[in-house]
Amino acid sequence: MSGFRRGPARRDSVLIVCDTGDPHAAAVATMVEQVHGLEVIRFDPSTYPRAYGSFRVDRLGTARAMSRAVGLDRARSVWWRPATPSRSALMPGIDSDFEPDACDSFLEGMLWSIPAHWVNDPGADRTASRRIVQWETAVRAGLRVPETLVTNDPDEARSFTESRPGPVVFKRDGTRRGSCPQARIVTREDFARMSDIRRCPAAFQDYVQSECELRVVWVDGVEWTVRVDAPPGVQRLVDRPAVEVSFSATTLPASVSKSLATLMGALGLGFGVLDLRVGLDGEYYFLEVDPRGRFDHLVTATGLPMFRSIADLLADDEMVTGR
Incomplete structure (x- = not known):
């Protein structure tokens, strides 16, 4: 050295x-x-x-x-x-x-x-990576969040899942990438294994039947929004390589943009990749935000200048004022 x-x-x-x-x-x-x-x-x-x-x-x-x-x-x-x-x-x-x-x-x-x-500031990044914090903050920011339960109580999880009028999404909670399986629809076979959550809490959330999904790459108040469409009948829980998915640039309603700005400000995040879903009822549902999310596939698909936007932020002289 x-x-x-x-x-x-x-x-x-x-x-x-x-x-x-x-x-x-x-x-x-x-x-x-x-x-x-x-x-x-x-x-x-x-x-x-x-x-x-x-x-x-x-x-x-x-x-x-x-x-x-x-x-x-x-x-x-x-x-x-x-x-x-x-x-x-x-x-x-x-x-x-x-x-x-x-x-x-x-x-x-x-x-x-x-x-x-x-x-992002590491302290804000750490706090904001907790989805429970995100959902609480999103509700206070005026965003719609699907009805959700996070628990390690098998009876509570079973009761919640059986009481919902439609499908329920299951996902292990956690922060380490690769440690939690992708979200999936709860099936009857899952009820027999529900006791497993005693050792590891899981999130159960209403599956929103949707018109489309949205990915929003947030760069210090600038929102790059991409519409994600999959063929009819595909359960659009994640971007799956095996499924033909189309991406197109779009914009958000002013009211949703305002709520996202409130959310990101409250979380203390200057950057994040947000997952939204547009329901068949026309509502915009907030799912989660990843403070270190990937978006290179969105740049490739749409040509939006997301990389340039982040580079401009990092190079901005006016931002060099200390933490």
């Missing part, structure tokens, strides 16, 4: 904290470099502690150094999108003194202390 570089910080770089293979980071980095002429630092938290890192406080102030992310103190903004939750690399059998909690505490503390504009 080259050590600390002291002196007045030139806020001439953008830091993107992400998985190494994140295609969103690569596309936004290209925009920041080519359009705005700023350096981009990309850092994957899973490379630590293989990478060396240090934080120092002295009479000159503070300084950070990381062997695989040179120039942290020059970052004017940070796009925070590591894997959920952020964990440093596991090194079994390499170092008996390796402590994941200590490594995470150092790495997160060093990164989160950078006085830059954050998209």
Whole structure:
């Protein structure tokens, strides 16, 4: 590691904290470099502690150094999108003194202390990733949320599911990507396995028969809205590669846009990918928001300048005011 570089910080770089293979980071980095002429630092938290890192406080102030992310103190903004939750690399059998909690505490503390504009602030990101918080906030923001129960009580879950007039969607709750199965319709066979939720709470939600689904990529007040249509009869719970799905750019009613702005402001999010559903009754239903959501397939399908929008936000001089 080259050590600390002291002196007045030139806020001439953008830091993107992400998985190494994140295609969103690569596309936004290209925009920041080519359009705005700023350096981009990309850092994957899973490379630590293989990478060396240090934080120092002295009479000159503070300084950070990381062997695989040179120039942290020059970052004017940070796009925070590591894997959920952020964990440093596991090194079994390499170092008996390796402590994941200590490594995470150092790495997160060093990164989160950078006085830059954050998209999103890690504290807000962590809180907003809880869907119960999202649903409570969405209701207060004036959005319609399908009737939902989250529980680890099998009797309560069975009673709720049997009482609903239509299909009910089942999904395990959680924050770690890949740990929870995709949403699906509850079937009669599921009732026999309902006791499994004692060990892991699950969400049960009315399945909204819909005209279409909407994905809204929110970038600090700018909403890029994409309509998602599937063939008749397809249960549109997720974008399934095996199903022929069409995407088209669209806009939201002013009242829905206003509620989304209230929601994102209350959650403290400058970026997020929201899932909405337009019911057969014409209502707009809020399902969830992912503070680190993927949207590269939406860019490919529609050509909307989402990557440029994020790059402009990260490069904005007026946003460099500290956290």
